[in-house]
Amino acid sequence: MRFKTSVRSINTFLKLTQSLSAIAKLAWLRLSEDDVRFVVKAAEGTAVWANLSIEMLFEDYIVTSANNNIINLEVPLDRLHKSLRSCASASQAVLRLTKRASDGSPILALTVTVASASDFLAGSTLITQEIPCRVLSASTVELIQEPQTPDSDVHIFLPPLSRVRGITDRFNKLSTFSLSEDRYKLLLSANMAGEFKMALVGAEVKVESKWHDLQNPVLADSENREGHPSTVRSQTEFAQVRVDGREWAKVLKVQGLSRRVIACICDDQALVLYVFLTEEADPDQSVLTYYMSSYSA
C-alpha cells in the first residue's frame, strides 16, 4: 500500500478541509487512480460527498494497493486543515501515507519546503507534520452509502453564496431574539421560474429574502425529461425544505470554493446541493454534493 503526492493547490485543499470540517470532524478519504473522494456526515444529518479530480488538488500522484489501487482512510479534518494552514506560504508540499516510527501506526505525513528567508543561508527548510489516520477496510466502506433522493421537483442555480451566507448569518442572529422552539428553522424554497427564497418565521419578526432571474439548469439527456417532476409541475410553484439555520450556515462555508451551485429540492423531503469547483465549460467536473433532509413541519 503506497500513497504519495505533491499538493498542487494548497489553497484549494485548505478551503476544502475548511468547508468539510465545518460539517464533521472525521472524513472518509478514498484515494484511487481515477479520483479523490472525501465523505463526511454530521450527527445533525448533513452529508457531503466530495468527488474531486486528482488534478484539482494533486500532481505527481501515486496510489497503489492490493485493493485495485484504492486506499480508504479515516482522516481527522481539523488536524489536516491545521497542517495545511501552517504551510500556506510553502513553496512545495508533499503528502504521503507512512507509519509513525515510534509505534508503527498509520499517519499522513505532510512535508513542506519553506524557502529560507535569510540571504546568508542558501537552500530551504523541510518541515514534516504528522496527521494520524486509520486505514479502512473495503468491507467497512461498503457500508457507507451515498444518500438516495428521488428526482427533484425543482433545480436552480443559486445566487452568489457569499450573499446567501451573509443573509443567513443575520437570520440566525434574528433567531436568537425568539424564544420559540422554531427558532433557527429556515424555509428554503425555489421554483422553475428562476426564483429562490429563504425565510425565517419568528414570533416577533418574519423575514424573507427573495432572488429572481436565476437560471434553472436544463436536464441532461440521460435524465428522463418527459416524466421528470420538475417538468410536469407548474413553473411558478415553489418546492420547499425546512432546514436548521445553523446547519445551513455551516454548509455555506463552502462559499470560497464554489464556482456555481445547483440546488435540487424534493418538496418537503430533501435538499441536494451540487457545488462545482469549476466553471461550466471546464471538463474537470469536481463537485461537492451536500445532502440535507427537510424537517417535518
Added chain:
Amino acid sequence: MPSNATRERNATENISTVIQDEPEPQPVFTATSSNARQLYNVLKCLNFQSKAQIEINHDGLIVTVEDSRVMQGTAFIESALFTSFVYNPRPTSEASDPPTETFALSLSILLECLQIFTPAEPRQFSNGGQTSNNVFSPAILRSGGTAKFTYNGPGSPLFLTLAEGGDVTTCELTTYEPEMILPIPLRMEELGVKVIMKAAWLHDAIRELDNNLTDTVTLLLRPSSVPSHPSHPSHPPSAPSAPAPDFLLLTSGPLGSATVEFGKQIQILHYTEGYRFSYAFHLIKNAGRAMGLATKASVRGDSQGVLSLQFMIEGDGGGDRDRDRGGVRGTMGEEQGNMGKKMETSFLDFRFVAVEEEE
C-alpha cells in the same frame, strides 16, 4: 377614509391608473431610504434598551428609548433623510395637532434587519471616538440598496423591504401599542448651564472617568480664578463683565476622586453660579455611542437638575434630498443655529434626571 389632502395626493400620484382602478387605500406611512447606513448608525446609538417607541409625523420620525424612567434617548430622523416620505394621518390621528402615529417595536430586531444591508458589524464604542468616523466608510458598511418602510396603523406590523442587487428582503416586524413615555422636561427658562463642545471631548472625558469605582458623575461649574460679579447670577453668552466659569466633570469614590476640566475651547453660552448636579454613570454611558459618532455636543442642565445631552451626527453624503426644513430641528431647542446646519444631519437628545449626590 383618507383626508381630502391625501385624496388629492393619491390622484396626482396615480394619475395614470386612476381611470381604470379605484385608488388603492394608501398605507398610513411609507418611506424609502437609499441611505440605510446612516439610519442604522443613528438608531444604533439608542440600542441600550431593546424596546423603542416610534412616532411618525409630517416632519420625520422620532424614536425614543427609555431606561429606568430617569433616562431617555431620542433620535430625530428628518424626512429629508429619505428619498420619499409619505405620512397619511388616520382620521383619528388628525384630531391631534400636528397629527402623529405612534407605536413600539423591538429596536434590536429592527437594527438586525437593517444589517441585512450592512453585514459587517461596525466598530464598537469601546474602540474609541477617534476611529468612530470609520463606521461611515463604505468598505465596512455596504450601501447602494434601498430600504422601504411601510406601516398601516395600530395592530399592523412594520414592513421593511430591503432591495440590493439581485435580492429583495422583506422583514415583518411585530409592533406594539406604545407605552406612555412621559418626556423628561428640560426647563428652557431655567437653564443652569448651556455648553457647546466637540462631542469627542465629552466622549474622552467620560471614558477618562470611567474607572468603575463610582456610580455617579457630577457636572459642576467652578468660578474662574478671576472674580466674577455676584450681582449677576446669570450671564448672557456675550457678557463681557466676567470670565466664564470652568466646566468640570467629577467622580469621587472611596478610593479617591477624579476630575476632568474642560479647557477654554468649549463654548459656555449660559450659566448660573454654583450649578452642580450628579447623574448615574451607567446611564450617562448609554449616550457613549452617540458621543463617539457625533461631531458636536450640546450640554444643557436646568435648575431642577434635568440634563440634556444633544448630539449632531453628520451624514456621509449618501443622502437624498437637498432642502432645508424647520420641522424637527425646531423642536430641539433654539440653539440649532449654534450647532450648525448641514444636510443629512441627524440629532440625538439624551435626557437624564439628577440623583442625590453621594457624600
